[in-house]
Structures are given as structure tokens and as C-alpha cells.
Amino acid sequence: MIRVMIYNEYLHEQTEEKIRAIYPDGIHGQLKKALAADDLQIRTVTLQDLPQGLSKEVLDETDVLLWWGHMGHQKVPDETVDLVKQAVLDGMGMVFLHSGHHSKPFRALMGTSGNLTWREDGDRALVWTITPSHPIAQGIGRFILIDHEETYGEPFVVPEPEETVFITNYSGGEVFRSGMTWKRGNGKIFYFQPGHESFPIYYHPDVIKVIRNAIHWANPVCRTEITCPHVKKPLEGNADETV
Amino acid sequence: MIRVMIYNEYLHEQTEEKIRAIYPDGIHGQLKKALAADDLQIRTVTLQDLPQGLSKEVLDETDVLLWWGHMGHQKVPDETVDLVKQAVLDGMGMVFLHSGHHSKPFRALMGTSGNLTWREDGDRALVWTITPSHPIAQGIGRFILIDHEETYGEPFVVPEPEETVFITNYSGGEVFRSGMTWKRGNGKIFYFQPGHESFPIYYHPDVIKVIRNAIHWANPVCRTEITCPHVKKPLEGNADETV
Amino acid sequence: MIRVMIYNEYLHEQTEEKIRAIYPDGIHGQLKKALAADDLQIRTVTLQDLPQGLSKEVLDETDVLLWWGHMGHQKVPDETVDLVKQAVLDGMGMVFLHSGHHSKPFRALMGTSGNLTWREDGDRALVWTITPSHPIAQGIGRFILIDHEETYGEPFVVPEPEETVFITNYSGGEVFRSGMTWKRGNGKIFYFQPGHESFPIYYHPDVIKVIRNAIHWANPVCRTEITCPHVKKPLEGNADETV
Amino acid sequence: MIRVMIYNEYLHEQTEEKIRAIYPDGIHGQLKKALAADDLQIRTVTLQDLPQGLSKEVLDETDVLLWWGHMGHQKVPDETVDLVKQAVLDGMGMVFLHSGHHSKPFRALMGTSGNLTWREDGDRALVWTITPSHPIAQGIGRFILIDHEETYGEPFVVPEPEETVFITNYSGGEVFRSGMTWKRGNGKIFYFQPGHESFPIYYHPDVIKVIRNAIHWANPVCRTEITCPHVKKPLEGNADETV
Numbered sequence: 019m020i021r022v023m024i025y026n027e028y029l030h031e032q033t034e035e036k037i038r039a040i041y042p043d044g045i046h047g048q049l050k051k052a053l054a055a056d057d058l059q060i061r062t063v064t065l066q067d068l069p070q071g072l073s074k075e076v077l078d079e080t081d082v083l084l085w086w087g088h089m090g091h092q093k094v095p096d097e098t099v100d101l102v103k104q105a106v107l108d109g110m111g112m113v114f115l116h117s118g119h120h121s122k123p124f125r126a127l128m129g130t131s132g133n134l135t136w137r138e139d140g141d142r143a144l145v146w147t148i149t150p151s152h153p154i155a156q157g158i159g160r161f162i163l164i165d166h167e168e169t170y171g172e173p174f175v176v177p178e179p180e181e182t183v184f185i186t187n188y189s190g191g192e193v194f195r196s197g198m199t200w201k202r203g204n205g206k207i208f209y210f211q212p213g214h215e216s217f218p219i220y221y222h223p224d225v226i227k228v229i230r231n232a233i234h235w236a237n238p239v240c241r242t243e244i245t246c247p248h249v250k251k252p253l254e255g256n257a258d259e260t261v
Numbered sequence: 262m263i264r265v266m267i268y269n270e271y272l273h274e275q276t277e278e279k280i281r282a283i284y285p286d287g288i289h290g291q292l293k294k295a296l297a298a299d300d301l302q303i304r305t306v307t308l309q310d311l312p313q314g315l316s317k318e319v320l321d322e323t324d325v326l327l328w329w330g331h332m333g334h335q336k337v338p339d340e341t342v343d344l345v346k347q348a349v350l351d352g353m354g355m356v357f358l359h360s361g362h363h364s365k366p367f368r369a370l371m372g373t374s375g376n377l378t379w380r381e382d383g384d385r386a387l388v389w390t391i392t393p394s395h396p397i398a399q400g401i402g403r404f405i406l407i408d409h410e411e412t413y414g415e416p417f418v419v420p421e422p423e424e425t426v427f428i429t430n431y432s433g434g435e436v437f438r439s440g441m442t443w444k445r446g447n448g449k450i451f452y453f454q455p456g457h458e459s460f461p462i463y464y465h466p467d468v469i470k471v472i473r474n475a476i477h478w479a480n481p482v483c484r485t486e487i488t489c490p491h492v493k494k495p496l497e498g499n500a501d502e503t504v
Numbered sequence: 505m506i507r508v509m510i511y512n513e514y515l516h517e518q519t520e521e522k523i524r525a526i527y528p529d530g531i532h533g534q535l536k537k538a539l540a541a542d543d544l545q546i547r548t549v550t551l552q553d554l555p556q557g558l559s560k561e562v563l564d565e566t567d568v569l570l571w572w573g574h575m576g577h578q579k580v581p582d583e584t585v586d587l588v589k590q591a592v593l594d595g596m597g598m599v600f601l602h603s604g605h606h607s608k609p610f611r612a613l614m615g616t617s618g619n620l621t622w623r624e625d626g627d628r629a630l631v632w633t634i635t636p637s638h639p640i641a642q643g644i645g646r647f648i649l650i651d652h653e654e655t656y657g658e659p660f661v662v663p664e665p666e667e668t669v670f671i672t673n674y675s676g677g678e679v680f681r682s683g684m685t686w687k688r689g690n691g692k693i694f695y696f697q698p699g700h701e702s703f704p705i706y707y708h709p710d711v712i713k714v715i716r717n718a719i720h721w722a723n724p725v726c727r728t729e730i731t732c733p734h735v736k737k738p739l740e741g742n743a744d745e746t747v
Numbered sequence: 748m749i750r751v752m753i754y755n756e757y758l759h760e761q762t763e764e765k766i767r768a769i770y771p772d773g774i775h776g777q778l779k780k781a782l783a784a785d786d787l788q789i790r791t792v793t794l795q796d797l798p799q800g801l802s803k804e805v806l807d808e809t810d811v812l813l814w815w816g817h818m819g820h821q822k823v824p825d826e827t828v829d830l831v832k833q834a835v836l837d838g839m840g841m842v843f844l845h846s847g848h849h850s851k852p853f854r855a856l857m858g859t860s861g862n863l864t865w866r867e868d869g870d871r872a873l874v875w876t877i878t879p880s881h882p883i884a885q886g887i888g889r890f891i892l893i894d895h896e897e898t899y900g901e902p903f904v905v906p907e908p909e910e911t912v913f914i915t916n917y918s919g920g921e922v923f924r925s926g927m928t929w930k931r932g933n934g935k936i937f938y939f940q941p942g943h944e945s946f947p948i949y950y951h952p953d954v955i956k957v958i959r960n961a962i963h964w965a966n967p968v969c970r971t972e973i974t975c976p977h978v979k980k981p982l983e984g985n986a987d988e989t990v
Contacts, residue, residue: 127858128858129931135975137978144435144738148416150690151595151687151725161434172390173390173391174391175932177930178909180666182425185428187430191430191432192389200906203904239639239642240642244860244862246865247864248864249900251920252646252900352880363732372589372613372614372615374593376730376732379735387981387982393969394838394933394934420687420688423664423909444663444880445616446616482880483880483885487617487879489621491622492657495890496873632922633902634901636902659876659878660877664910668911671901671914673916673922674916678873679875679916681914
């Protein structure tokens with residue numbers, strides 16, 4: 019059983035009728051419903067629940083955290099960012115969705131700005147599988163067709179990824195590294211571009227399949243804090259002993 | 262002064278009138294002319310000159326080798342492949358162009374097949390700059406527009422690159438990691454997709470600028486064979502001494 | 505059930521009394537015995553069985569191939585090397601042990617020489633865990649103590665690894681990146697340094713644990729040949745259709 | 748001319764007689780003196796000069812920033828950290844020395860804790876060259892011998908580096924990836940372990956040579972802020988135009 023927490027700021031759906039029509043239960047509600055599976059225990063949390071909703075206790079009981087945010091990025095408390103970063107270093111998996119590229123936790127974990135270029139012309143997107151043997155790409159064909167998506171373009175200011183899993187072709191002409199992985203401490207991180215709030219992208223079976231695969235991939239291999247101990251010589255006394 | 266050698270198999274230009282019309286002096290002739298600069302000493306060699314044309318002596322006097330091949334890949338002698346691979350391990354830089362993805366030296370250095378998907382529909386290609394601060398991208402804007410190019414698609418079976426410098430969007434819908442770097446031993450390797458023989462791509466100033474930048478980038482920092490010596494303990498006698 | 509094949513050239517054990525005393529059933533025999541587990545189906549093959557012993561049919565029924573070779577590297581047939589390389593590109597996992605750094609398949613997959621420096625002084629080796637959250641390091645503490653090992657030193661001529669899992673400190677002063685991973689096509693590769701034939705290293709529980717972990721890690725996520733197809737435009741007809 | 752700024756917190760040298768005896772002009776003073784060269788313009792700044800001493804204006808006139816800090820890490824103002832991080836993303840090079848692994852700018856750029864293990868037993872350190880062709884390793888032999896150094900041990904909680912240039916063997920048994928590179932945005936980052944304040948390490952010619960090489964390597968290829976613009980379609984109007 020993987021314990022999944024979905025963070026969605028839940029602002030667009032409450033303030034814009036057009037978005038609410040697509041996601042009447044919020045993006046988190048739709049993701050929870052679409053991802054439902056016997057081996058996943060899924061909870062959700064929104065911006066108004068912070069910081070308590072992502073306290074240390076809650077994060078300790080979270081194996082993989084999904085993050086969807088946009089207009090409320092700056093309202094996320096810094097203490098939440100610090101706790102999320104530490105949980106990832108300890109081993110918690112993390113999946114950043116779409117505009118999450120500009121969220122505070124993403125920037126903090128990448129060490130960059132997360133900047134990119136963008137257009138809102140409802141381009142057709144072809145999300146190409148670059149690494150077919152990656153666990154996150156299993157069950158996906160050569161590409162995922164998304165009829166309309168916000169266009170993200172390069173340069174995307176992130177560290178060179180460990181693996182590039184997907185790259186998107188937009189009909190207007192851009193490319194974007196839309197699926198990439200990194201590791202920070204014990205924790206695995208996946209960024210996945212699809213998911214603009216104006217289009218019903220989280221109803222797309224292949225998009226959901228990728229996110230579900232990512233949850234399984236990011237599920238911690240081990241979870242433990244790596245500290246900075248003052249140690250004895252390795253062969254003197256207990257090798258793991260600290261001074 | 263960087264000593265550049267351009268290898269072009271020089272077959273299409275001799276057997277197909279349409280190609281000869283574009284490259285009357287061969288692809289190597291055009292590249293030599295377009296790349297000419299005070300700090301580059303440029304020579305050329307073709308398939309019919311092998312193996313002597315790329316002997317150990319010739320490679321020893323080559324700082325950076327460019328490689329364009331296609332229909333004649335299998336005619337390249339294995340001894341040439343071995344010499345080229347060793348020269349790269351010793352420090353020689355290498356720039357593989359277009360269909361060079363299937364050449365014997367490329368496969369030998371990558372350890373993979375170099376496979377990809379392809380179409381010949383004369384798509385419009387936008388070659389996007391992914392890493393604007395890379396030496397190879399200097400002087401290039403957000404993208405290079407190529408009116409007509411053969412389409413290459415993913416998956417491109419190569420090891421995860423050290424740096425992805427360019428990714429191409431084709432008007433038909435594909436993406437392709439069109440500029441990537443790797444290192445093998447002391448030598449630097451750059452692959453660059455543009456350059457189908459049916460289109461006058463090596464007359465495009467930005468394509469030439471990228472190749473020239475790549476020559477400077479791949480110019481060896483040091484050139485020396487790394488052997489497999491039986492050594493003494495590092496602090497006993499001469500540290501560099503072998504048994 | 506993971507189908508494991510252990511290749512051991514099986515020469516030292518037959519020609520040197522001292523080695524036979526350590527491995528009376530050969531290194532492959534000891535590895536098979538030590539690795540035995542309910543979820544592993546283990547077979548062995550030696551140099552004298554080649555090329556039939558590693559035919560395409562045999563490799564098709566192998567999920568993960570272990571490779572121990574040394575004095576017989578050059579006797580491995582080139583057709584075996586080609587078949588092994590293709591199997592890895594298709595998805596077969598591979599674990600190279602100790603002097604396998606100089607084997608033909610390792611060099612072919614790395615694209616380098618696999619050179620390093622070496623000493624045979626029976627140094628004490630401390631194999632440090634660099635990436636504690638890697639699946640291959642699970643169950644291993646801060647380091648593995650090996651009382652006596654052949655010393656391997658840097659520079660180790662391999663491509664920059666995807667992950668450095670272990671680095672060894674030798675009492676004589678060297679360091680060596682003793683556990684590294686790469687990917688080639690669909691296949692995962694792990695190199696692990698411990699295992700000189702003169703010392704009973706494959707009786708060490710932690711060494712066996714690492715190899716067992718590596719088998720599980722390298723077990724294919726998917727296995728399929730990635731070819732080089734002439735394709736149709738992605739949105740015309742069947743996206744996966746070739747011309 | 749490369750404009751170098753050396754940040755040294757300058758606390759140990761003022762509060763501990765033993766340290767002052769080694770570095771009467773401070774670590775920054777010794778580094779400035781030792782690094783002096785015709786093509787370097789070197790300035791220094793200390794903790795008490797912050798935040799003005801590393802204002803945006805000062806950073807704009809800095810090509811490469813060196814950072815030595817230890818007991819004063821927490822006293823570095825957050826605004827300085829933000830300015831330094833942005834300068835790196837824009838292209839400024841950065842060299843973190845020794846205990847700088849725990850500095851705020853290092854943690855912010857890595858996205859990790861920078862944790863490691865440590866001992867103060869004055870071990871002999873052998874700093875091995877892993878990548879002899881790296882620009883930072885030019886002029887360095889197989890290893891640098893440092894008679895006495897603080898011992899740093901793995902795991903070192905940093906993202907997988909782009910290149911591992913040096914790894915150290917300590918006489919007490921540890922290993923440590925002592926020279927690594929990363930890129931963040933347009934900026935290059937090098938971490939170099941040698942330099943404990945209790946030993947005269949910045950008088951060692953090879954240590955100085957590495958730092959000087961790193962300055963040249965980290966000198967910006969280009970320097971420009973990569974923003975997050977709302978763009979037009981690439982082939983409509985000016986490709987670089989924002990909405």
C-alpha cells in the first residue's frame with residue numbers, strides 16, 4: 019500500500035466558472051478518483067489547509083506527494099516548504115504537475131528558478147516517449163496525444179535531469195522536456211508537464227497512467243534522515259558510532 | 262590553430278544528380294569552405310581514401326574529426342573504427358553529423374545501436390536551444406529555423422547524454438534530441454542532427470556556427486593514452502611509476 | 505522468478521591449485537550456491553561452452569547475466585559479444601564482476617577501454633555506500649569490509665555513470681569507483697569491483713547481498729528490440745505503423 | 748581578465764591563535780596572494796561586510812565567487828543567499844571550498860542538505876584525479892598528497908554530479924568525492940574539499956592550481972537572466988518577442 023497525498027491549491031476551480039465546470043470536485047478530487055487503485059491510499063490537501071495539512075506528522079505518513087499549484091505559489095508557507103524538502107531528502111517521493119514548475123518546493127529542490135516560456139493557444143501536444151524502458155513509461159505507446167494544452171517552451175531552467183522520460187511537440191512549434199526525473203538525498207522527484215487547468219487533461223487515461231506509474235516509481239526504497247555526524251575511525255569500535 | 266579533419270563518405274553526391282546539384286564539391290567541400298577560419302586548419306577525407314586516409318598518423322595530427330556518412334557505413338573498415346575510437350579515448354574531439362548516428366564509430370563509442378525513427382517528408386524543423394550557456398550554443402538565438410529537413414524521431418537509442426544542447430520540433434509532430442554531448446575517455450563527442458543530403462542545410466549560417474562552436478568545444482584539453490598499468494603503492498617511490 | 509545466467513570463464517580454478525582451493529566448484533559454482541533463492545532461477549556457463557552456451561536462444565531466456573572473466577577475455581567469440589550487446593539493448597540486465605572491466609562485452613557497451621591501475625598487495629578494502637537509497641545498497645551498512653582484495657585504482661576509463669553506488673578505499677592509498685550503474689537501450693548495467701580470484705570474496709555475505717540486489721535491480725522493466733523504422737506522420741493512420 | 752571575489756567569513760583566524768598563526772591575513776588573504784595572476788582581478792569580502800559587500804552591484808561585477816565559511820554559516824543574510832543564487836543562475840561561476848558544503852548558498856543551489864560525516868584526526872589525504880582531461884585537473888598528477896586534513900566521509904548529500912573530478916582517500920579509511928561539478932541555470936559550480944583551517948592547505952601549490960583552474964573553468968560563457976516570458980508563436984512575428 020502506497021500512501022499518496024495530493025496537494026492542489028484549489029483556487030482556479032473556486033474562482034473561475036469555466037475551470038469549475040471541468041473540475042467540479044477540484045483537480046485534487048479528479049486526480050484522487052482517477053488514480054484510485056487497491057494498492058494506493060490517497061488523501062488530499064489544499065492551500066487553505068496549510069500549514070497543518072502538511073505538518074511533519076502528515077508528511078511522515080506520506081510516501082509520495084503530488085503537487086499542483088499556480089496562482090497561490092507565494093501563499094505556501096515557508097515552513098511547509100522546509101518540511102517538504104526535508105521529507106524528500108529523507109526519502110519521500112514527489113511528483114510535480116504542470117505549473118508546479120514554479121512552486122516553492124520545486125525551486126527549493128532544484129536549486130534553480132524553474133523558469134520557462136509559455137503560450138496559451140490551446141496547441142495540440144504530442145508527448146513523446148524518450149525512454150521506453152523507464153518504469154514511468156510502461157503502458158504508454160510512442161506518444162500521448164493531448165488535443166489542447168498550454169504550451170511550455172525551452173529553456174526550462176532545471177538541472178540536467180537524471181533521465182528524460184518524455185519530450186513534448188506542440189503544434190505551434192515548441193518543444194519541452196515534459197517528463198524528467200531527479201533525485202535529492204533519498205527521495206525521487208518526477209516533473210510532468212500535462213495538466214493546464216483550462217483543459218480536461220486529468221481525464222486522459224494515459225496521463226493518469228503516467229502519474230500512477232510515477233507514484234510507484236517514486237515510492238521510497240528507504241526512508242531515513244541522513245545527518246552530519248561526527249564519527250570515529252571506521253575500523254575503531256562500532257563503524258556506525260558517532261562521537 | 263585547431264586541426265580539423267572532415268570525413269564525408271562522398272557517395273550520394275557522385276551517384277545522384279539532385280544531390281550533386283546541391284553539393285557540387287561534396288558535403289565535405291561545402292563544410293570546408295563554410296567553416297574556413299583563421300584558427301582552423303581543415304582537411305578532408307572520403308570513403309575511397311580509407312583506411313590510409315585515416316591512419317594512426319593522420320589521426321595523431323587531427324584535433325577534431327567531423328563525420329558524415331550514410332549509405333557507405335558498412336564499407337568503413339573495422340581497423341579505421343578501432344583507430345578512431347582509440348583516438349577519441351586519447352582526447353581527439355568528434356562531431357557526428359546527421360546520419361552519422363548509424364556510423365560504426367558512433368555505435369562503437371556509444372555502446373548502443375544509434376537507432377531512431379525517420380520520415381522523408383521535408384518537414385519544417387525548429388532546432389531549439391535547450392542550454393543557452395553551452396559553448397556550442399553561443400551566437401544562436403532561441404531556435405534555428407530549417408525550412409526542410411528529414412525527420413528523425415525518438416526513441417533515439419543513445420546513452421543519457423551529459424548535456425542536451427538542442428531539441429528539434431518537426432512540423433509533422435516529432436521531437437528529436439538533435440544536439441547532445443558525451444565524453445569517452447579524454448575525448449569529447451557532439452552529435453548534431455541537421456544535414457540531410459537532399460537539402461542545402463550546410464549553407465545555413467546558424468548550422469555552420471553550431472558546427473564551428475562544436476569544433477572549438479571538442480578541441481582536446483589534453484591528449485594522452487590512459488593505459489592499464491601495474492602500479493606501485495602511491496606513496497612508495499615514484500607515484501607514477503609502474504611495475 | 506528472475507532467470508539468472510552466470511558466466512565464468514573458469515580458467516584460474518582449473519590451472520591454479522591455490523584458486524581451486526578457494527573455489528573448488530569454480531567461481532560460478534560458488535556464486536550459484538550463495539545466490540540461491542526462491543525467486544531466482546540460476547544457470548551457469550563457462551568459456552568452453554561458448555558460443556553455443558550463450559546463443560540467442562539462451563540469452564532470450566536470460567533476464568540478468570553475470571560476467572566474470574580475466575585471462576580468457578580474448579577467447580570470447582565476437583559473435584557472443586554481439587549477441588550479448590544486443591540482448592542488453594533489448595532489455596537484459598547485466599552485472600559485470602571484478603576483472604570483467606576488461607571483458608569484450610563491457611568495453612563494447614561502455615564505448616571505452618575499461619582501463620584502470622592495479623596492484624596485487626592484498627590490501628584491506630572498505631567499500632563505502634555512496635547512495636544509501638539505491639536498491640543495490642539495501643541491507644548494506646556504511647561500508648563493507650573486505651580484508652584482502654586486489655587494488656584497482658583510478659582513472660577508471662568508463663563513461664560518467666548514472667549513479668555511483670559504492671567507492672572503495674584501499675589501505676595502500678587508492679580509491680576506486682567500485683559500484684556504478686549505466687543504461688544502454690532498454691538494459692541496465694552494474695559494475696561491481698570486489699571478487700579477485702585469489703581471495704574468498706564471493707563467500708562474503710555483504711558482497712553476495714549486493715550482487716543479489718543488483719540482479720533484482722537489473723531485471724528488465726520491459727524487453728523489446730528498438731529498431732530503426734521508416735514511419736508515417738504520427739497523426740496519419742496508425743501512429744505505430746511503419747512504411 | 749577574470750574578476751574573482753573571495754568570500755571568507757574570517758572568524759576562526761580572529762578568534763583562535765592557532766589558526767591566525769597559519770593565516771595571519773585570513774584565509775582570504777592567503778588565497779588572494781596565492782592565486783595572484785595577470786589574468787585575474789581578485790577582491791575579497793568577509794562576513795562582517797555583508798550584506799553590502801555582496802550586493803547586486805558587487806555580484807554583477809564578479810565573474811567567479813569563491814566561498815569559505817564554517818562557524819558563521821547562519822549569520823549570512825538570506826538576502827545575500829538569494830542574490831548569490833540569482834547571480835549563479837545568470838551565469839556567475841562559483842567555487843565552494845571545504846566547509847562551504849554546509850553554507851546557505853551551497854544548500855540553496857544543490858537543493859539538498861550538504862550533509863556528510865567528519866573526523867578531525869589530521870589524516871593523510873590522497874586526492875585522486877578521476878577525470879584527467881577535465882580543465883580543472885590540468886597540471887595535476889595522479890593525486891595530490893595532503894599530509895594532514897580533516898576527514899570528510901560519505902554519504903555526501905548532493906545531487907549526482909555532472910562530473911566527478913577528484914575523490915579522496917583518507918588514511919583512516921574513508922573516501923570522499925572531493926571535487927565535483929554541477930550547473931545551475933547559466934552558472935557553473937565546483938566544490939573542492941581541501942582546506943581545513945587547522946592545516947596550511949592553501950599554501951599547497953597543487954591545491955592552489957586546482958582552485959585557479961576552477962576559476963578559469965567557471966568563468967561565464969554567457970551571462971544573462973533567463974526569465975519566464977509569455978511568448979508569441981515562434982514563427983509569428985519576432986521569434987524572441989514576448990506578449
